[in-house]
Amino acid sequence: MRAVILALMTPFFAAPVAAKDPLLSLPIECDLGQTCFIQNYVDSDPSPAAQDHACGALTYDGHKGTDIRVATLKDLEAGIKVLVAAPGTVRATRDGMPDIASNAPNAPALDGKDCGNGLVISHGDGWETQYCHIKNGSIRVEKGQRVAKGTPLGLVGMSGKTVFPHIHMSLRHNGTVVDPFAPDADAGSCGPSGRTLWEDPVAYQAGALLDIGFAEAVPSFDSIKAGLPDPATLGADASGLVLWGYAFGTRAGDTMTFDIKGPDGWRHDQTTTFETPQAQVFRAAGRKKPAGGWPTGRYTGVVTFSRGDTIITTQTITISR
Structure with missing residues (x-):
C-alpha cells in the first residue's frame, strides 16, 4: 500500500x-x-x-x-x-x-x-x-x-x-x-x-520519485526499472529490511531521505545526497535482521526527494509482519 x-x-x-x-x-x-x-x-x-x-x-x-x-x-x-x-x-x-x-x-x-x-x-x-x-x-x-x-x-x-x-x-x-x-x-x-x-x-515538474518499495536486500537497478512487486509481508527471518527509491531529474545537492518506522519504537532513518545530476537513479537504505527476528506489527516507509528546503515528492509504503 x-x-x-x-x-x-x-x-x-x-x-x-x-x-x-x-x-x-x-x-x-x-x-x-x-x-x-x-x-x-x-x-x-x-x-x-x-x-x-x-x-x-x-x-x-x-x-x-x-x-x-x-x-x-x-x-x-x-x-x-x-x-x-x-x-x-x-x-x-x-x-x-x-x-x-x-x-x-x-x-x-x-x-x-x-x-x-x-x-x-x-x-x-x-x-x-x-x-x-x-x-x-x-x-x-x-x-x-x-x-x-x-x-x-x-x-x-x-x-x-x-x-x-x-x-x-x-x-x-x-x-x-x-x-x-x-x-x-x-x-x-x-x-x-x-x-x-x-x-x-501543463505544469512543470522539476523531477520526481517514480517508484519506491521494500525488499530484503538492495535490489539491482535493472530489476527496479523493470518494476518490482510490493512484498505482501515481512518474514520473521527476513535477512534485512531495505527501503528503496527510484527518481528522475535529480540535481547536484538534491537529497533522498528514507524513514522506516516499525512496531515497539523500531526506526531507521537515513539521508543520501546526490553529487551529480542524474536522468534516472535509485538509492536505498535499511537494516539487517535484529537478534530474535523482526517484531510483529506494521512497518511504514517514507521516501522524500528534496531540493534544498523544498520537497519535490514524497511516497509512503507499508508492510506487515
Whole structure:
C-alpha cells in the first residue's frame, strides 16, 4: 500500500495560442504527475549545453521533443495508449521494430531509425507532430487516414533509441522544431512563456520519485526499472529490511531521505545526497535482521526527494509482519 505526494510542480501557465495554431492535448492516456511524468523537454539552448524552457536541466543537447514516461517496464503491461494530440492526417508510419533498451547488449542496430516505431501527423498550414518509441505491433492507423484529437494511435513502448518507457512527441512548423511550452521563445532564452500550444495548462515538474518499495536486500537497478512487486509481508527471518527509491531529474545537492518506522519504537532513518545530476537513479537504505527476528506489527516507509528546503515528492509504503 502506498501514497504519493507531489510538491514542486511549477505552473508556468500561459495564454493559449491564436486560433490558426494547433492546440495540443497530451499524447498519452495517463494522469500526468501521478502515473506518468515529463522526463525531457525540448532543448532551448543552441550551444553544446542544454536547458529546458523553464531554465531547468530536464533535457539534453539537441533534444527535439517532449518525452512523457511511465515509471517502469511493468507499467507497459496494462497497455498505455498513445493519443492524437491534434486533429490531422497520418502522413507516414513505421512498425515492426523490437521493444528493447537501445543500450542493451543484444539491442539491434538502429540504422538511423532512432524514432523506432512511430508516425507523423500533418495538421495543415505547415504544422505536424511526430510520435516515437511506440510498442511493436500496436500502431492502429494508416497513412492517409484522417484522425481526430484523442484517437488511439498505438501503445507506449521501448522501440528505437530509448532507455526508458515513454512516448516522444515532436512538434514542427514548416520543418522547424517548436517547443509547445514556449512557441515564441528566442533561441537560448528560457523562463515563463507568454503563450503556449497546450489546450490545457501543463505544469512543470522539476523531477520526481517514480517508484519506491521494500525488499530484503538492495535490489539491482535493472530489476527496479523493470518494476518490482510490493512484498505482501515481512518474514520473521527476513535477512534485512531495505527501503528503496527510484527518481528522475535529480540535481547536484538534491537529497533522498528514507524513514522506516516499525512496531515497539523500531526506526531507521537515513539521508543520501546526490553529487551529480542524474536522468534516472535509485538509492536505498535499511537494516539487517535484529537478534530474535523482526517484531510483529506494521512497518511504514517514507521516501522524500528534496531540493534544498523544498520537497519535490514524497511516497509512503507499508508492510506487515
